[in-house]
Amino acid sequence: MAVVKAVGADGEKRKRPARALSQALPQTPPVADPIRLGDLSDFLGYSLKRAQLRIFDDFIGCVAPLQLTPAQFSVLMLVDANPDRNQSEIASTLGILRPNFVALLDELESRDLCVRVRSSNDRRSHNLRLTEKGRAVLARARKLIETRHEIRLRELLGDDNRELLLAMLGKIAREF
Amino acid sequence: MAVVKAVGADGEKRKRPARALSQALPQTPPVADPIRLGDLSDFLGYSLKRAQLRIFDDFIGCVAPLQLTPAQFSVLMLVDANPDRNQSEIASTLGILRPNFVALLDELESRDLCVRVRSSNDRRSHNLRLTEKGRAVLARARKLIETRHEIRLRELLGDDNRELLLAMLGKIAREF
């Protein structure tokens, strides 16, 4: 397995610049030592958060042509896999509070990716479905993410390690 | 290695309730099928985010006696490992923007955990140090996290898998 690389970020600035002979060295050298993370990287929360931010950033860049946030993508995925479920069911499955789900859906509906259909059984409920355009956009998004994002993750981590990573993250989310 | 458990969440509600013989079955059964995550859990971003939220939530609970957020903890850790570095250096290492670091530091300083010391070399800079109390609180926090949080993660994942998880997350944060 590939070894984790040195330390990065400002690694290329390590070399001290040349200095005139007569010039006194200041108390603090002009090129500072890199900051040490110390034990911080041994705490799962820290590494998890930094990795999550990086992944989301890359995700957003990869689906930029479709202008989908990770949250919007997750809604499209879930409505596609579970048509005609109501807002509360979809929102709570994603850990989104019902009030906060309203604006998110408004946006998807205004872009004609998703529709709210008043349920005939229970007229309080709005059943959710993807539109034809919604399915098409989702398909394009999945292809973009697979070919630009996930494939590079497989290259970086290796197929087996990526599977193991997914399994552990799922276990934490479900059982911790 | 332990196998990932079934599905959870509402797993205990699966059994259909008894029903009067004369009562007609409504079109939709009163106990709905669980929502299927589908391929969503195969996308790293989704699993990463859910796991991160769970970990932070648990972290906050574990250090509740000390009232430290993950961000505050990371600042204490970094200042402890790198005394007399200035705000910009500490903030940027943590991915915190300088303006947002001000209030964070104000809070730590008001609680006498950390001090800003005007640098004699460059009077624009504030060098950061932990106070005696700051070191004590950090030590207690580390112990709480180790004994209540990380230890349970090791039990859940296994020691070797936890190490592998940390290595992969670090690799994503640094190299992806």
Next chain:
DNA sequence: TATTGTTATACTCTATAACTATA
């Protein structure tokens, strides 16, 4: 009475511009 979707609202995070004091 309880639930679904909604509004209003508040609080935290994050992001950018611009000021001040120093260099």
Next chain:
DNA sequence: TATAGTTATAGAGTATAACAATA
């Protein structure tokens, strides 16, 4: 002029209470 710390501010994301329509 450039940089460190700061202020102000705006935008996401997230949280709770309460209302109308419906059950």
